[in-house]
Amino acid sequence: MTDPHISPDIKTSPNGHPDRTAPSPRAHLVLAAACIAQVMVVLDVSVVNVALPSIASDLGFAPGGLSWVVNAYTLVFGGLLLLGGRFADLVGHRVAMLWGLALFGVASVIGGLAQTPGQLIAARAGQGLAGALLAPLSLAVIMVAFPSGKARSRAVGIWAMVAAAGSALGVLLGGLLTDWLSWRWVLFVNVPIVALGLSVAWVSLRTPTTPLLKRLDVPGTCLSTVTVTALANGLIQAGEHGWGASSAVLSFGIAVVTGVVFVVWELRAAAEPLVRFGVFRERSVWVANLVVLFIGAATVAGFYFASLFLQNVLHYSPLRAGAAFLPFCLGTITGSMLSGHLTARLGTRTVLATGLALGALGMTLFGLMDETSTFLNGFLLPSVVASVGVGLCMVSNTTLATSAAAAHEAGLISGLVNAARQIGGSLGLAILTAVAATHGGSPSSAADRTQQLVDGYERAFFVTAVFCAVAALIAALFAPRRARRGPRPLPSRSPSRSRSAFGLRGRRGSVSVSALEGVASREAEAPDRLAEGVFPLRGQGGVRGERVRAPRGSRWLWRGADWGALYGSPRTLR
Structure with a gap:
């Protein structure tokens, strides 16, 4: 007889107990909904970059205010990621997904219709809020729909491929839309994506009979939000005004104080902690989060400086600069598709370290470009090498992070991975902006100015290569040879004892x-x-x-x- 409390979407084993290792019949629709949400989130991190000059001239941004078109999104997004993952566990994945998609769509429409800088910045903050809910949720629903084994590895690989390719696609799409239509369409483009995501999520996700989280840790939520937001703001201020700026120092100080209080609260006082630090006892979790910190720093900074090099040194138009990233997009997809097959043969550690090593090589080749370079003899080869490496390491690292996670940890693990990547991206961009701006004196001519830019970008690319190399070393030394297929086993019963050994x-x-x-x-x-x-x-x-x-x-x-x-x-x- 079937247990009425078991969802009909969960297959049962021959003995009548639920088979939690098999994906549900709707699992592939859940995967589609997750990928739609994820591609929109990562797309909007980079899609506005090439449209910034057009936005500035149309809305009349002050010179120091334009960066907040990007910062408003990343600041809110990074600050609320941990809350987003746990909130979804509290209210249910279906409700959270539908509300997150709807909010993203509304914010995109408001941004596309904006007539003042303030309206656009507020809309981008709204997108960041929705993204903070969708990013951890998109991975969490996959972890629940595909409980363990090869099915989960394949699903996570597809999700990671979409995440890796989405950033490159954002640069390409931003250039095309800005040149052919208007900068407003880099925001309006989200509306049909939202409509598709809502439709798929509506039919695929089911409201759970019981939530994965009984109540929300409100003090922990407030402390974590302030900590991550202050840290992200400090990195933004350091990148714009220098590491010694009072605004940066104040933000870092707040982040340190609230961060310490947060850890003490979670370990000692929280009844249902926002972050169960016990998950870091699992080697795959802490290694994956540390590696993704460096991956975020390298990829965000790499896209940023590659785009600047094309437009400021090679004088590409937004359309041409966006099109130049097409090989990067295709290479990322190729690396992601190869990752699963190579991991099965060689193991997670080998594929992850190899992908990061290719990323380091590609960034080094980017650093060798100068003002005489062209797309074919300068930009194409490093794009292919780096993008294949990014595809390999993104998929294998995400698989590593989620391999030993149970469904009740899905929101937490997803939030941690996304938060680490976001913090890494902000940290890398702040560091490399300062590195690229370091120069000796003011240029006396246009040629000197160009050479100064080339020298700054060269330093930035070489430091990005160092980020990848450090991550490769961490993976080679500490990552398990193969990711676990399913959560850690419980202690088993001793056959010599009549009572449970547990x-x-x-x-x-x-x-x-x-x-x-x-x-x-x-x-x-x-x-x-x-x-x-x-x-x-x-x-x-x-x-x-x-x-x-x-x-x-x-x-x-x-x-x-x-x-x-x-x-x-x-x-x-x-």
């Missing part, structure tokens, strides 16, 4: 959970039922949860709240 001790007593009935790992993460607990329990391996009121020897439900929690159908306590 004892759980609470503040008012102790219980033992009997045999896990064939559930060998924490892949069965969604509880079939919920009930009010009598008292909290804490067990081996960080297991926490609540024992449900029932007579001794009858069936109990164990509802866990941490990475090692026991989920699934009720167990017998003895």
Whole structure:
């Protein structure tokens, strides 16, 4: 007989228990919705870059205000990423996806119709808010729809390919739309994407019977938002005014203080912490987040300075500069498609380190360009080398980050990965802007000015290559050879003992959970039922949860709240 509490979208095993390793029938539609949301989020990071001169002349931006067309998006986006992931776990992925897409569409229309700089900046902030909800959610819904194994690896690979190619596509699309139509269409282009995403999400995502998160950690949310926002603002101010600027120093100081308070709160006081730092015990999680920090720094800065080189040194038009990124887009897609096959043969560590090494080589080749370079003899080769490397490392690193995550960790892991990439991008851009601006004296002629630009961009590209090389070294030394296919197994029952080997001790007593009935790992993460607990329990391996009121020897439900929690159908306590 089928358990009525098990979703009909979840396949069951021959013994009647839910098979959490098999994707649901709607899984591929969920993947499509996730990719649509992700491509829109990453597209809007770069799509406005080549349109900035047209925006400035049309809306009358002051010289220091134009950068806020980009900063308003990245600041709100980065500051609210962790909240976005956990909020989706609280209200449900379907509701969060629909509201996030709708908000992105409304903000895009307002931005496209903007008549003043303030209106456009506010609309970009609205896009950043929606992006902070959609970015972690787009990966989280994949992790739930594809619980583990090869199916999850393939799905995450497709998502990462879309994410990697979206940034390059944004530069290309921004140039085309600005030259052929108007800068306003770099915002209006989101409207049909939103409509498609809403349609697919509406039919594919289902409202869960129980939320993955019971309540939101409000103090932790406020502290994390202030910390990340202050850090991002400090990096923006440092890039524009220098690292010693009072605005940058003040922002960094706020970030340090609130960051320390946030960590103390999460470790000691939070009942349901926003960030369970226990996830970093998993090597794949901390390695992937550290690597993606450097990937974000390298890719964001690389796109930025490559675009500037084409327009300021080679004097390309926005359309021509955008078209020059087409090989980069195709190379990224190629590298992403190859990543899964190579990972199966060579292992995650080898593919990740190789991709990062190719990225370092490509950025070094970019640094060798000068004012005599052309697209064919200067820009094409480094674009191909770097883009294939980006495709390889983005897919393999995302797979590494999500390989050992259960569904109740989906929002958290997704938020951490996206936040690390966003902070890395802001940090890299701030550092490399300062590096590129370092020069000796003022240019005395146009030729000297061009040479000064070339020298600055050369330094920036070489430092970007160093970022990739450091990430490659981290991957080679610390990444596991192969990513785990499914969450970490729970301790198994000892055959020599009549009672469970997995004892759980609470503040008012102790219980033992009997045999896990064939559930060998924490892949069965969604509880079939919920009930009010009598008292909290804490067990081996960080297991926490609540024992449900029932007579001794009858069936109990164990509802866990941490990475090692026991989920699934009720167990017998003895």
